[in-house]
Amino acid sequence: MRAAIAPLTAGLSSEVEIRIRKRFHNPEGNFLLNVHFRALAGFTILFGASGAGKTTLLDCVAGLTEPDEGRITVGGEIVFDSENKCNIPAWKRNIGYLLQDLALFPHLTAEQNVAYGLRRLRTQEREARSREILMAFGIDSLRDRRPEEISGGERQRVALARALVTKPRALLLDEPLVALDRPTKSLILADLRRWNQDHRVPILFVTHSGEDVFALGEEVVVLDAGKILAQGQPKDVMYAPRVETVAQLSGFENIFDATVVAVNKDRGTMTVRLASGPVTLETPLVRVDPEGPLRVGIRAGDILLATESPRGLSARNIVPGKIQRLEQRDGIVSATTDCEGTHFEVHLTLAARDALELASGKNVWVIIKTHSCHLLAG
């Protein structure tokens, strides 16, 4: 967590600085959003459980909600400053905002929705620009359809295209991947990455999914009950969480750096070697850059332990190891298992521990299903 923020460097215009306080409500009660952070060009993930104040924060930046006090600058320009009574209205801020529920205009076609923000352009230019982005997003064929006539994933892309086509100075995305199936998700992520390469503006990306953080994160800000718990690169914040909440939020007790050693197209799997030791795992086949950084996340509750070498099992990953430590927390037992230098955290019930007579130093087999291995692209 950063103790203080260095003064604004001149010339670095494409960044967002947010220092605000704002009371907000959620079903669990009243909270105070009290944050101070900077977001440079590129993705900054705002990560936290529902009700942490993420959407309130975006609303403040967009100008749809007025903070109680503070200051917000976008690209060096002050858009809100309580001391100088400055509050530029949302429609003058030129900040793209993909709302969580999309809010596509139901009476307009996909193309009209996308062209909506281009009112200052001449008709020809407006049509060209919206047609161009519809093509780029692969939704040109839907241009004459209304939101109710297209699928959820398509709506998401229309809404995204609508926010991006105006070439905003900053982009706010509120859970843009929630409720999408995996293939659609990765396509939209690819669109976003591509766009980000061409337009270097700050992108505040709100999510409560740990996977998204690894998929996109250059920088992650962890929010809980209105406060920033941690900020930094995903691998520092999420991999070695200094704050317990972050680990819980990320949902992956086991996160390993890995490299691809084999791709089994016919079986829909691939084999990855963990950086921590000689262990290899079979994982689902996903499109990843084979040279790029790759991480595998495994939930502690998804791992089985056996005290004898198992046979006749469907699980593809069976790794011998030794129990290093057993810890009891509430109703579960957390077993740290050492497999030639790779440490797996495994969660078991008390009854399972007793039935297997687990104890430190006991030889065990760690069993992980292929589909319990989640690939988190770096």
Add this chain to the structure above:
Amino acid sequence: MNWEAFWLTVKLATLVSSILFVIGIPIAHWLTSSRWRWKFLVEAVVALPIVLPPTVLGFYVLIALGSRSPLGRWWQSLTGHTLAFTFEGLVIGTLLYSLPFAVQPFAASFAGVDSRLLRASASLGMPPLLTFWRVVLPLSKSGLITGFTLSFAHTLGEFGVVLMVGGNIPGVTRTISIDIYDQVQAANYSSANQTALVLLIISFVLLSLVFGLNRRACAVGPWK
């Protein structure tokens, strides 16, 4: 059937509902978007004609239009005659009387537009008035039609205000409802029945149209 009275009434209703359409939209917009703390007073004033006896409203309108009021004097200096007992006076009285029947459906449909759409519109650089024009109005079509039709139908059947403000001058201020009253006074029941039936049928058709439209709007979404 008194056709002169019939066409006069249709003319009055068309004029009044058209004017109410134009002035009712900004009033309804103000009522739905203003955060003024005394707004409820304006809401109450707009709704008054619903509960007020038409004779009470007609009485005050008559006073306001008369040659002793500033408005009446101003009109007299302009045209040479007072507003009372003229078609113009009738229009003014009926405008007030039918105002809530236009403004309330308008305001209800404006308020029913999802506020998230307004937020999205603002974030796309659209100023509030343009947002109203491009999002709120198109999504309020059924409310606009309801308000127009209700104010039209309501004006058709207006009696008390017309009698107070317009009197009963054939071709100028004698509307069908007054004609029916005249027929009944003259014990001319079959003629009164004929006219009354026409009014009943028109009102029924208009209201069925409104409810039919609103049902369709709910079922398939805003107007294709």
